Amino acid sequence: MVKKIRVTLPVDNPASAKLEKAQGRARLVCVGDWTVSELSDLDEQLSAIDLKGARDLEIDASGIASLDSGGAWLLLRTKRKADKAGAKAALIVPEKYHPLLETMDSGHTAPPVTHPPHKGLRGLLERTGEGTVHALRQGYDLLGFLGRVAVETVEAFLAPRRELPFPAFIHQIEETGVTALPIVGLLAFLLGIVITYQGADQLARFGAQIYTIDFLGIGFLRELGGLVTAIIIAGRSGSAFTAQIGTMQVNEELDAMQTIGLNIAETLVLPRVLGLVIALPLLTFFADIVGIIGGMVMTYFDLGVTIPAFMRELGNAITVKTLMVGLIKAPVFAFMIALVGCFEGMRVERNAASVGKLTTRSVVESIFLIIAADAGFSVLFSVLGI
Amino acid sequence: MSAAAAKAQKEAALRAGKKDDVIIRVRGLVNGFGGKIIHDHIDLDVRRGEVLGVVGGSGTGKSVLLRSIVGLNHPLSGSIKVFGQETVGLAPDEMRGLQLHWGVLFQEGALFSSMTVAQNIQVPMRRWTNLSQPLMDELAAMKLSLVGLPEDAARKYPSELSGGMKKRAGLARALSLDPELLFLDEPTAGLDPISASQFDQLVGDLQKSLGLTVFMVTHDIDTLRATTDRIAVLVNKKIKVGTIKELLQDGDPWIHEYFAGPRGRAALDS
Numbered sequence: 001m002v003k004k005i006r007v008t009l010p011v012d013n014p015a016s017a018k019l020e021k022a023q024g025r026a027r028l029v030c031v032g033d034w035t036v037s038e039l040s041d042l043d044e045q046l047s048a049i050d051l052k053g054a055r056d057l058e059i060d061a062s063g064i065a066s067l068d069s070g071g072a073w074l075l076l077r078t079k080r081k082a083d084k085a086g087a088k089a090a091l092i093v094p095e096k097y098h099p100l101l102e103t104m105d106s107g108h109t110a111p112p113v114t115h116p117p118h119k120g121l122r123g124l125l126e127r128t129g130e131g132t133v134h135a136l137r138q139g140y141d142l143l144g145f146l147g148r149v150a151v152e153t154v155e156a157f158l159a160p161r162r163e164l165p166f167p168a169f170i171h172q173i174e175e176t177g178v179t180a181l182p183i184v185g186l187l188a189f190l191l192g193i194v195i196t197y198q199g200a201d202q203l204a205r206f207g208a209q210i211y212t213i214d215f216l217g218i219g220f221l222r223e224l225g226g227l228v229t230a231i232i233i234a235g236r237s238g239s240a241f242t243a244q245i246g247t248m249q250v251n252e253e254l255d256a257m258q259t260i261g262l263n264i265a266e267t268l269v270l271p272r273v274l275g276l277v278i279a280l281p282l283l284t285f286f287a288d289i290v291g292i293i294g295g296m297v298m299t300y301f302d303l304g305v306t307i308p309a310f311m312r313e314l315g316n317a318i319t320v321k322t323l324m325v326g327l328i329k330a331p332v333f334a335f336m337i338a339l340v341g342c343f344e345g346m347r348v349e350r351n352a353a354s355v356g357k358l359t360t361r362s363v364v365e366s367i368f369l370i371i372a373a374d375a376g377f378s379v380l381f382s383v384l385g386i
Numbered sequence: 387m388s389a390a391a392a393k394a395q396k397e398a399a400l401r402a403g404k405k406d407d408v409i410i411r412v413r414g415l416v417n418g419f420g421g422k423i424i425h426d427h428i429d430l431d432v433r434r435g436e437v438l439g440v441v442g443g444s445g446t447g448k449s450v451l452l453r454s455i456v457g458l459n460h461p462l463s464g465s466i467k468v469f470g471q472e473t474v475g476l477a478p479d480e481m482r483g484l485q486l487h488w489g490v491l492f493q494e495g496a497l498f499s500s501m502t503v504a505q506n507i508q509v510p511m512r513r514w515t516n517l518s519q520p521l522m523d524e525l526a527a528m529k530l531s532l533v534g535l536p537e538d539a540a541r542k543y544p545s546e547l548s549g550g551m552k553k554r555a556g557l558a559r560a561l562s563l564d565p566e567l568l569f570l571d572e573p574t575a576g577l578d579p580i581s582a583s584q585f586d587q588l589v590g591d592l593q594k595s596l597g598l599t600v601f602m603v604t605h606d607i608d609t610l611r612a613t614t615d616r617i618a619v620l621v622n623k624k625i626k627v628g629t630i631k632e633l634l635q636d637g638d639p640w641i642h643e644y645f646a647g648p649r650g651r652a653a654l655d656s
Contacts, residue, residue: 036563039521068596070525070564073524099594104528112527113530115502351499
């Protein structure tokens with residue numbers, strides 16, 4: 001192995017330990033700076049020394065130039081080893097280091113520290129099992145949380161005991177909806193262009209380029225607009241919910257709220273859920289419009305379709321129902337994003353790593369749920385013949 | 387001048403500085419945030435082998451002073467020399483060689499949460515030395531017993547420790563490389579009186595047996611009385627240094643209130 005020399009300061013006096021034997025008496029002469037920079041060398045020298053057979057050992061450290069607790073430990077260790085091997089060891093150190101050695105000799109008898117072992121195949125199996133159980137429990141807990149929020153919501157609306165946190169609710173709509181307009185708009189616009197370009201390319205083989213507009217209108221309004229918006233918002237607001245509530249958890253704010261008698265579901269979760277349920281359908285509608293405009297720009301430049309012609313074709317292809325089928329999914333997506341975001345935030349433990357971990361999990365989970373729910377909707381609509 | 391020569395010169399300067407009797411020399415330090423001045427040209431010397439306590443009201447910049455010295459905070463102007471080496475204007479990673487000679491205990495311990503206590507203690511060793519793993523394990527066990535933590539604490543994670551144990555573990559990490567200079571940021575804040583006085587005792591013992599120089603920011607007047615040689619008071623953006631006796635004679639109302647107020651009286655009379 002390549003030796004790493006990292007200590008930047010060379011010591012004034014290189015340390016050494018030499019064994020001198022004479023007439024059955026052994027003398028270990030220690031000189032130099034017995035400090036952290038020299039410990040590695042000293043450790044090698046000392047372990048090379050064979051103490052067997054010596055009946056009396058004098059560890060003469062009176063010549064050392066300086067000593068720190070690491071060096072003192074090596075002296076002490078050597079003495080203890082010798083004692084254990086049956087030799088009577090005496091330790092001579094300069095007077096000024098007596099307090100240090102006394103503190104250490106009286107206090108320290110512990111064996112070297114041990115580290116948690118790295119497990120092999122068994123560990124992998126254990127982790128897999130733990131992960132599975134954890135995932136199931138997670139689903140169960142999420143269901144419980146859903147129930148709690150549902151009950152709280154109904155209660156809050158039916159019997160508004162206290163004033164609903166109306167400003168918080170408006171703030172959430174602004175935070176999750178209004179401020180997301182630029183990014184959602186930009187991505188929807190680009191997506192409209194991409195879809196149109198690909199559609200036109202493929203349909204050109206059949207000479208059916210004009211149906212690009214049908215493809216765009218139906219595809220964007222029914223599926224893509226809602227899906228893309230929901231995914232952006234899951235990454236943007238879902239993660240923010242988890243991080244906000246998680247940081248409050250770390251800060252003991254949630255505990256403080258409970259002791260004051262504030263209902264966490266009502267003060268923290270409800271405004272976020274309701275805010276997003278209002279904001280996401282509006283954002284989806286916005287994304288639909290901008291996406292269509294993106295497609296319109298692309299058909300104008302790529303296929304030379306004028307705006308009135310585009311509008312006429314679009315009018316033939318889609319109805320209000322097409323739009324509604326896309327929009328009806330948005331509140332469901334919003335509900336899932338907000339629910340998962342808040343749920344994971346409340347599971348944060350009181351350490352810094354936990355916030356990051358659960359924020360990631362919150363985003364992954366809500367995107368998974370969004371796509372799964374979208375598939376569910378597709379099946380439902382096809383059964384209903386919509 | 388070649389890089390090697392420059393390095394040798396730097397090392398020589400550092401070694402010479404380490405023999406100097408004043409370990410930290412602060413001159414004309416100005417700190418401020420957002421146009422508000424916190425330190426207005428303050429001077430401070432910390433001598434070898436002493437325990438210096440730094441006190442002051444909330445917001446007077448005690449921690450800022452500590453952070454300026456260890457290079458975590460960049461002062462507006464002034465000079466700070468640690469072991470004779472200027473630290474102002476250097477980024478923390480440019481202070482190689484200095485970091486080897488000081489240890490810092492942060493307020494909440496600042497233990498790395500993803501590592502066990504033993505691994506935490508070994509981080510500075512890994513960074514700066516080529517010690518073998520068995521030797522590092524022995525040394526970690528020794529540091530734990532020095533700071534009075536039980537053996538089984540070694541395998542625990544910081545989240546499993548109480549506040550007092552975290553501070554002890556943080557102290558063990560700060561002492562990992564046997565530094566000559568120890569910075570403590572409110573070491574007894576948040577501890578119960580018994581743990582706090584045990585901690586004072588511990589710092590005192592370690593300081594004596596390891597020959598440490600200690601720079602300690604604290605609010606705790608009992609700690610001041612029990613451990614410090616001199617006290618630096620931050621008041622009105624300036625600093626006043628002296629022993630408790632000397633400071634009691636000071637005319638400043640805040641200092642008077644601090645040491646001669648009911649709490650100060652009780653602590654000092656006991």
